[in-house]
Amino acid sequence: MPAAAQATSVKAGIAAWQKGDSARAVAIWRPLAEKGDQDAAFNLGQAYRLGRGVAADSGQAKRWFERAAKAGHLDSQVALGLLLFDSGARREALAWLSRAAERGEPRALLVVGTALFNGDDVPPDPVKGYAYVSRAAAQGLAPAKTTLAEMDQVLPVEQRRKGVAMALAAAKPVKAAAKPPAKAPAPAPVAVASASGAWRVQLGAFGSRSSAESLYGRLQGKLGSARAFYVPVGAMTRLQAGPFATRAEATAACARLAPQPCFAVAAK
Known part of the structure; x- marks a missing residue:
């Protein structure tokens, strides 16, 4: 043809x-x-x-x-x-996502960067992880911006500087595929939760529980098996979903939910 x-x-x-x-x-x-x-x-x-x-x-x-x-x-x-990643083959998943991350794809940069930062199924490399998430955030990916702010709280300044330098050295436009991708419009990918786990994703904080429930109702189709948690904090209600076995899994779920603001949190 x-x-x-x-x-x-x-x-x-x-x-x-x-x-x-x-x-x-x-x-x-x-x-x-x-x-x-x-x-x-x-x-x-x-x-x-x-x-x-x-x-x-x-x-x-x-x-x-x-x-x-x-x-x-x-x-x-x-x-x-x-x-x-959803099927549990995380190392194989990270191998493919790493290929995409090397080409500058923001969702892949976020997931692989988080895994590197925490040492989830890969040798820990917090500087490279910080660089990857920085590149994803620079492309406007909301969950990456949130994750980067959390990393800023725990990574020493000198390591952050090295990460920024690494990100600047590697930053380049995403390489096109052999042909421009012709994507079929489809519902957003579904986040898959574990039966148990120490991580959740946080989707917002609200002055009333009904507002949190309303957002969960809109996102429920994208959250798959992840169930809602309504966490009271003073007069506010935080909407969280999960649980997820690792932070990398929670971050992958956030990448799927973009542009909805979302970040991984430890379950309490």
């Missing part, structure tokens, strides 16, 4: 998806993905992950994300990393 016609077909799939005809979108993308179109493979992976147009199948989602990720598709590398 000529490149121009192929690109048009991917867009036709997106148009069908936007109209709610997910099955038609999948029918358009599948042959293109099988012929090696990275955008079609990414979109097909999203369809399997979300169960739209096909039965939900994380194995098939992984297969298509991985196929495009290996070819250098940036969004697929991030999607694959977050999918693996």
